[in-house]
Amino acid sequence: MNPDILRERQNATFDIEKLTNILDGGAERTNRRREIREVLVLNDPDFDYGTPTSLPTMILKLREYGISDPVEINWYKSMYWGTGREALGLHYVMFLPTLYTQCDSEQFNKWVPLIIGTYAQTEMGHGTHLRGLETTATFDPATQEFVMHSPTVTSIKWWPGGRNPLFLPLIFLSIPLSASLFDLFLSGFALPTCSGIVIGDIGPKFGFDAVDNGYLKLEHVRIPRENMLMKYAQVKPDGSYVKPLSSKLTYGTMVFIRSLIVGNAGIVLSQCCTIAIRYSAVRHQSEIRAGEAEPQILDYQTQQHKLFPLLATAYAFLFAGQYMIDTYNRISGDINQGDLSEMPELHALSAGLKAFTTWTANTGIEVCRMSCGGHGYSRSSALPDIYVEFTPSCTYEGENTVMMLQTARFLMKSYRQVQAGQQLSGAVSYLNKVHHRVMAPQAVSSQLDLNLNTLVDLYEIRAAMLVELAAQSIQQESARGKCQEDSWNNSTIDLVRASDAHCHYMVLKMFRDKVDQIEDPGVHSVMSTLAHLYAIHGMGNFTGDFLQAGVLTGAQVPSVSKCLKGLLAEVRPSAVLLVDAFDHHDKMLNSVLGRHDGNVYEAMFEWARSSPLNRTEVHESFHKHLKPLQAKL
Numbered sequence: 001m002n003p004d005i006l007r008e009r010q011n012a013t014f015d016i017e018k019l020t021n022i023l024d025g026g027a028e029r030t031n032r033r034r035e036i037r038e039v040l041v042l043n044d045p046d047f048d049y050g051t052p053t054s055l056p057t058m059i060l061k062l063r064e065y066g067i068s069d070p071v072e073i074n075w076y077k078s079m080y081w082g083t084g085r086e087a088l089g090l091h092y093v094m095f096l097p098t099l100y101t102q103c104d105s106e107q108f109n110k111w112v113p114l115i116i117g118t119y120a121q122t123e124m125g126h127g128t129h130l131r132g133l134e135t136t137a138t139f140d141p142a143t144q145e146f147v148m149h150s151p152t153v154t155s156i157k158w159w160p161g162g163r164n165p166l167f168l169p170l171i172f173l174s175i176p177l178s179a180s181l182f183d184l185f186l187s188g189f190a191l192p193t194c195s196g197i198v199i200g201d202i203g204p205k206f207g208f209d210a211v212d213n214g215y216l217k218l219e220h221v222r223i224p225r226e227n228m229l230m231k232y233a234q235v236k237p238d239g240s241y242v243k244p245l246s247s248k249l250t251y252g253t254m255v256f257i258r259s260l261i262v263g264n265a266g267i268v269l270s271q272c273c274t275i276a277i278r279y280s281a282v283r284h285q286s287e288i289r290a291g292e293a294e295p296q297i298l299d300y301q302t303q304q305h306k307l308f309p310l311l312a313t314a315y316a317f318l319f320a321g322q323y324m325i326d327t328y329n330r331i332s333g334d335i336n337q338g339d340l341s342e343m344p345e346l347h348a349l350s351a352g353l354k355a356f357t358t359w360t361a362n363t364g365i366e367v368c369r370m371s372c373g374g375h376g377y378s379r380s381s382a383l384p385d386i387y388v389e390f391t392p393s394c395t396y397e398g399e400n401t402v403m404m405l406q407t408a409r410f411l412m413k414s415y416r417q418v419q420a421g422q423q424l425s426g427a428v429s430y431l432n433k434v435h436h437r438v439m440a441p442q443a444v445s446s447q448l449d450l451n452l453n454t455l456v457d458l459y460e461i462r463a464a465m466l467v468e469l470a471a472q473s474i475q476q477e478s479a480r481g482k483c484q485e486d487s488w489n490n491s492t493i494d495l496v497r498a499s500d501a502h503c504h505y506m507v508l509k510m511f512r513d514k515v516d517q518i519e520d521p522g523v524h525s526v527m528s529t530l531a532h533l534y535a536i537h538g539m540g541n542f543t544g545d546f547l548q549a550g551v552l553t554g555a556q557v558p559s560v561s562k563c564l565k566g567l568l569a570e571v572r573p574s575a576v577l578l579v580d581a582f583d584h585h586d587k588m589l590n591s592v593l594g595r596h597d598g599n600v601y602e603a604m605f606e607w608a609r610s611s612p613l614n615r616t617e618v619h620e621s622f623h624k625h626l627k628p629l630q631a632k633l
């Protein structure tokens with residue numbers, strides 16, 4: 001083991017295993033995760049990672065082992081495929097959940113055990129604006145079929161991931177009866193026997209290469225009436241339409257996957273922090289004091305300032321992901337029982353946190369890559385591949401700006417309710433104080449109060465102020481004679497800012513609540529330090545907001561920076577131990593820089609030598625192209 005990394009692991013001030021257990025949701029979940037990793041994947045003689053049979057093997061193994069929980073599927077898949085994507089991601093996280101949540105019992109029993117599918121909602125002309133989807137599904141009572149049709153070029157289904165060229169069960173979103181409502185259809189086409197279908201691949205993408213994203217054009221293709229997913233809405237044999245309790249129930253799968261993406265952003269950021277911090281512990285470069293040995297780059301304050309706030313953010317997002325999934329499971333359980341009362345809040349929370357966490361993690365991956373210098377740009381680091389695979393999460397499953405505006409819509413509605421004298425509960429209950437003006441900033445002392453509860457309060461006041469400013473912008477636009485829609489559009493910068501602040505407050509609050517639950521003194525101490533670092537770092541990034549909210553004075557601003565530097569120094573001794581607690585297996589990380597043993601250089605040389613370009617002393621292209629050319633010169 002590299003001596004630097006060995007030294008970093010001595011004198012631990014907290015029990016790493018206990019922290020790993022907290023991240024997994026308990027010791028049993030850690031044991032289960034490791035069982036999946038060690039027994040069901042690594043020590044499985046059929047484990048044939050990276051070969052053409054990998055995918056079918058994985059599917060059969062998941063069924064053989066009876067693994068159906070999304071988190072356990074992710075544990076298995078991430079061990080099997082490392083940090084990359086694989087072609088069936090969409091089947092597990094969108095196609096199956098849609099069948100689970102939108103099929104009636106007969107359909108469920110008929111389809112769920114048997115098929116692999118994709119989710120074809122987006123069209124060439126519309127991905128965000130679902131009410132603008134153009135694909136039609138017209139019911140023909142005479143034949144008891146729906147006629148599926150792509151009326152325009154912009155209605156061609158575009159992007160469905162994992163498009164299987166031979167058999168195409170897919171979930172469709174189409175406009176069957178009226179522009180405002182659309183429903184889900186399962187359409188199993190056995191190609192190429194089924195006429196009226198034009199299918200293909202949309203071509204090379206920025207990344208996501210393991211997933212074949214396709215296109216699908218339908219020309220009056222007929223499917224049985226029974227293929228409409230009929231848990232919530234039905235078309236009866238006589239053609240009568242039974243509307244769902246809410247038209248937004250059709251959007252349920254997107255809410256589910258957005259809820260998963262929150263935790264996934266934490267996982268991906270934790271992978272990158274593991275790579276960058278372990279590498280920064282073994283990389284020596286330049287000098288701090290003339291004549292002395294080159295220091296570990298982790299001892300540079302700027303390197304700590306790049307990586308430690310991201311380390312704190314990774315923990316924050318992992319805890320936010322746990323909260324999001326628990327909230328999703330609770331509210332979707334209520335929805336299943338017909339209680340839709342919290343559906344708007346679930347939508348607003350999942351949409352906002354999906355955008356907030358993916359935007360932050362997306363930027364953070366690049367900071368981790370650049371903090372590793374040239375070796376960070378090598379594919380051997382795994383960081384370029386992680387970035388390329390993660391960055392579309394800011395676009396898919398709800399484009400982030402649009403998602404933030406959906407959260408803003410909920411915040412504005414909540415603000416209006418408070419103005420009308422209603423008492424709010426849940427995540428927006430802090431807006432009650434705005435109405436009663438108890439949001440007045442506390443007496444701000446000359447010293448920055450570092451109590452975590454106080455910091456959460458300051459973030460709450462910041463969010464409330466920005467919600468109020470956005471509402472006032474809309475009111476001012478209306479007062480200038482603008483219609484409601486234009487008043488909204490002319491305030492969308494403020495609205496996104498308010499949603500971002502609301503999410504920031506929510507994430508810090510979840511972090512603080514999680515820290516409060518930690519009983520082990522050592523773990524509590526180090527997690528409390530990270531939560532403080534997350535809060536103070538955010539205060540440094542958004543100083544203007546806190547000044548504008550009146551919860552920070554100009555005189556206190558220098559102490560924010562001073563406090564931040566102190567917290568960076570406090571985290572430094574535990575940095576490697578804190579990434580060890582993420583417990584990412586070398587085989588899954590697949591990173592020369594992030595190896596657990598820290599033997600980076602030897603591994604990098606081996607990795608380079610294994611490159612196909614180094615298979616022969618002289619590359620065949622010399623003999624094929626250069627030598628004949630030289631002979632002519």
Ligand SMILES: CCCCCCCCCCCCCCC/C=C/C(=O)SCCNC(=O)CCNC(=O)[C@H](O)C(C)(C)COP(=O)(O)OP(=O)(O)OC[C@H]1O[C@@H](n2cnc3c(N)ncnc32)[C@H](O)[C@@H]1OP(=O)(O)O
Pocket residue numbers: 070071074089090093119121122127128129130131161248251252254255260261263264321343344347395396397398399402406409410413
């Ligand atoms: C930790 C464990 C990890 C496990 C694995 C993790 C895996 C993570 C990675 C997985 C990657 C998988 C690959 C992904 C591949 C990508 C697939 C896709 O992209 S599929 C397509 C996704 N597309 C979208 O998300 C479309 C986005 N657009 C919309 O959702 C909607 O058009 C809209 C919400 C933007 C607008 O809808 P609209 O009907 O126009 O509503 P209005 O804006 O008019 O609002 C009216 C009203 O409805 C409420 N509303 C809207 N949506 C919902 C909802 N979903 N639920 C509840 N309520 C909703 C809205 O709030 C309004 O309410 P009101 O009271 O009137 O204000």
Ligand SMILES: Cc1cc2nc3c(=O)[nH]c(=O)nc-3n(C[C@H](O)[C@H](O)[C@H](O)COP(=O)(O)OP(=O)(O)OC[C@H]3O[C@@H](n4cnc5c(N)ncnc54)[C@H](O)[C@@H]3O)c2cc1C
Pocket residue numbers: 090119120121122125126127128129158159160161208213392395396397398399400401402405
């Ligand atoms: C890798 C990848 C995989 C995908 N896989 C699938 C899949 O399997 N199945 C599927 O159905 N889809 C899939 N998609 C499509 C994806 O869901 C859409 O790209 C996404 O919903 C965004 O919609 P859009 O492309 O129409 O972007 P647009 O909505 O056109 O966004 C373009 C710009 O317009 C802005 N904008 C749009 N509406 C508003 C508004 N109301 N207010 C302010 N600004 C606005 C956006 O903020 C953005 O800046 C995938 C996409 C990617 C990148």
